[in-house]
Amino acid sequence: MTALLNIKTRRKKLERDEKKESTLESSRKVVHLRVYRKNPKQDKSSHFDKFEVPVQRWSTVLDALLHAKGYLDKSIAIRYSCRMASCGSCGMKINGIPRLACYTKVSEIDGNIITCEPLPNFPVIRDLVGDFSDFFEHHSAMEPFIHNQNADIVDENRLTEFIQTPEDVENYLQFSYCIKCGLCYSACPSVGSDTRFPGPQALAQAYRYVADNRDDATQSRLNIVDNKHGIWRCHFAGSCSVVCPKGVDPALGIQLLRGHLVNFSKNDKKLAESRTRNLGKT
Amino acid sequence: MKSSNEDRIYSDGNKRENREGLRAWLNPSRYGWERISYWLQRLTGVFLLIYFVGHVIETSSLVDGKDAWNAMLELTQTTWGHLFLILVIGTSTFHSANGIRLLFTETGRGLGKPGRPDYPYSPVSLNYRQKSGIWIALILAATAMLYGASILFAGE
Ligand code: HEM
Ligand code: SF4
Ligand code: FES
Numbered sequence: 001m002t003a004l005l006n007i008k009t010r011r012k013k014l015e016r017d018e019k020k021e022s023t024l025e026s027s028r029k030v031v032h033l034r035v036y037r038k039n040p041k042q043d044k045s046s047h048f049d050k051f052e053v054p055v056q057r058w059s060t061v062l063d064a065l066l067h068a069k070g071y072l073d074k075s076i077a078i079r080y081s082c083r084m085a086s087c088g089s090c091g092m093k094i095n096g097i098p099r100l101a102c103y104t105k106v107s108e109i110d111g112n113i114i115t116c117e118p119l120p121n122f123p124v125i126r127d128l129v130g131d132f133s134d135f136f137e138h139h140s141a142m143e144p145f146i147h148n149q150n151a152d153i154v155d156e157n158r159l160t161e162f163i164q165t166p167e168d169v170e171n172y173l174q175f176s177y178c179i180k181c182g183l184c185y186s187a188c189p190s191v192g193s194d195t196r197f198p199g200p201q202a203l204a205q206a207y208r209y210v211a212d213n214r215d216d217a218t219q220s221r222l223n224i225v226d227n228k229h230g231i232w233r234c235h236f237a238g239s240c241s242v243v244c245p246k247g248v249d250p251a252l253g254i255q256l257l258r259g260h261l262v263n264f265s266k267n268d269k270k271l272a273e274s275r276t277r278n279l280g281k282t
Numbered sequence: 283m284k285s286s287n288e289d290r291i292y293s294d295g296n297k298r299e300n301r302e303g304l305r306a307w308l309n310p311s312r313y314g315w316e317r318i319s320y321w322l323q324r325l326t327g328v329f330l331l332i333y334f335v336g337h338v339i340e341t342s343s344l345v346d347g348k349d350a351w352n353a354m355l356e357l358t359q360t361t362w363g364h365l366f367l368i369l370v371i372g373t374s375t376f377h378s379a380n381g382i383r384l385l386f387t388e389t390g391r392g393l394g395k396p397g398r399p400d401y402p403y404s405p406v407s408l409n410y411r412q413k414s415g416i417w418i419a420l421i422l423a424a425t426a427m428l429y430g431a432s433i434l435f436a437g438e
Contacts, residue, residue, distance in 0.1 A: 096312060120306075123299040134297060174399045187313060189320065192306030195297040211396070235323070236388050238316025238408050247403025251316075252393055255407065259390030 031055050031106055033068055035076060036117040039126050046124075048115070049073065055106045061114060062090055062101035065128075077127035085245055088181030092128050093117040098183040098243045119186040134195065135182050138202040142224060146209065147217035149276045162214045162272070175208035175253050177246045184240030184250050196229035200240035203231055204253035210260060216272040222261055231258055316408060319416045323380055326373040333370055364434040371430040376423035383415030 030052050038046035051068040062080055069076045078101075080090040085103040092101055095115050106114065122130030151162070184200040185191050191199045198206075206225050209215045225231040234254050241251040259265035310321035340357075343350045357363055386392050387407075394406035 118300065120300060120302045123296065130300070170397055172396070174396050177399060186302075189302070189306035189317075192302035193304070195301070234388075235320050236316060236384065237313070237320035238405075239313035241405035241407055242313045242317075244403075244405070247399030247401075247405065249396070249399075249403075249405035249407050252396060252405065252407035255388055255393055256390040256396075258388060262389050264389045264391065 029054060031064060031112045031114055033064055034113060034115040035065070035068065035127070036115075037076075037127050038118075038124055040124060041126075049076075057107060059106045060102050061094055061099075061104045061106060061109075061116065064106055064114065065101060065116065077125070077129045079129045086179060088179035091119050091130075091181045091183050091186070093119055093186070098186045100181060100183070100245050103245050119182055121186045121188070121191050122182060130182070132180075132182060135185055135199070135201065136180070138198040139180065139205060141198065142202050142206045142209070143217075143221070144205050144209065146212065146215045147220075148214055148272050149216060150272070151214075164213065168213050171213070172208045172211040174248055175204050175211070175250075178204065178208075178248045178250075179246055181245065183243040183245060184248075187239040187243045189237050189239065190233045190235065194229055194233055197233045198225065198230065200234075200250035200254060203234065203257060204240075204248060204250035206231075207253035207257040210257060214272050216276040218260070218273065222257075225257065226261055231261065234258070314408070315413050315416050319380055319384075322376060323384065326377040329369075329373050330377055333373075364431075367434060368427050368430050372423045372427040375426040376419050379419035379422050380416060383412065383419065387412050387415075 033051040033053055034048045035051065036046060037049050051072050053064045053067045053072075055064055055067075060083075062078075062083060065076065065078055066080075069078065078090070080102060081087040082089070083102045085100050088100075090101040091098060093099075093116070094101065094104055095109060098119055101116070116128055118124050118128050118130050122132060122135065125131050148162075178201060180201060182201065184204075188200050190197050203225060206221055210218050210221050215221075231254060234251075236251060236255060238251050241249045244250060256265060307321060307324060310318045340354050343354045358367055392412045394409055397406070
């Protein structure tokens, strides 16, 4: 009796598995792309176009989009370059979440409908392409380069070698991995409502230079972010760090930077700053 | 911040175009527990602010004499009044407990240290140590609400 039951359940399981496999296979052969279309220069309204696209096990959403663009509708506007999560061009909202199209495999997505929309919080140029002007302006407002009065590029005699230990580098390394893809900027609820808030990317870069012991401009960097529309608008919703494809963890940088502002973080005496203070004394 | 609309490639130079706005904070479902915490802290904060104003008006009725004060108290002696008070207990407990967690995390404490990121990246700031603060605040709020309900509805 039990043996019979065993055989029956085993057969049922086998049938189930077979069914599962066949549906899996068919769902992986073709995906349905829903692509946001808008051309503000011609028409204010937007709509979605649907495309059926063949995919492989290794296909990315960018591959699928490029197939649609190559064979079905040449007018789809997409921005991409490296296809390997390095250039930060292909950010878009994929099934509701900001992601890199080249770094998102079709097989990672539940179901076989893939909805591609432009990144929220960036004005739409066309279709999936957003305007990064404001985003880059916020980035450059952080003065993303090392300030060091000792490293004089005119007077060669004052060029000072600045040795960093691996530990010194680890203080800021992860923040320097940022590829400016804007995913964090589009996930951030504060950016969503305040155009003057620098956003997670820029604030994390401010921390990147504060944490770098070759930099001697901590105070002026803190002044840049310490204003009404500045760092205090971050409420640690953490969404930036959820979507960042490079492990930058911008939320960490922002909270650590705020720690400096309220004097909670130990301000490690920076070698660069003490050298600058001593500049001219000897 | 300077802005040069002439340089913009897109059509209307409207900085607010495509911003998520209110939708960003009204929809906590997409990005995990910290986003839910953000939503609840704001919701409970605004609720407490409204309650606080009402509370000041309520207690100020004391200057109009004992009868006015008692009439005010009557308002909370109904089933709906009880339910409202239980909501006040829950929201204030959550807001305070999670608020203490935020005082730490938002000044960089309990988040861990930066390091060398390795694939698959897992952001240290979203660690379970600080995340569990949200769960503890939720559990405390639920417990306080149950305790409050057991007292408020005891006589019925
Ligand atoms: C122990 C008591 C309390 C603590 C520890 C606390 C803590 C906090 C913290 C840390 C925040 C900032 C959250 C963020 O950055 O988003 C906050 C926000 C807020 N709190 Fe409280 N709070 C307390 C009591 C109250 C009370 C009694 C009220 C109302 C009268 C209130 C109303 C608010 C409001 C309106 C906000 C703004 C919410 C937002 O901007 O998202 N809080 N609270
Ligand atoms: S911090 Fe991360 S998500 Fe934000 S722009 Fe840089 S790489 Fe992209
Ligand atoms: S194409 Fe370069 S990041 Fe996706």
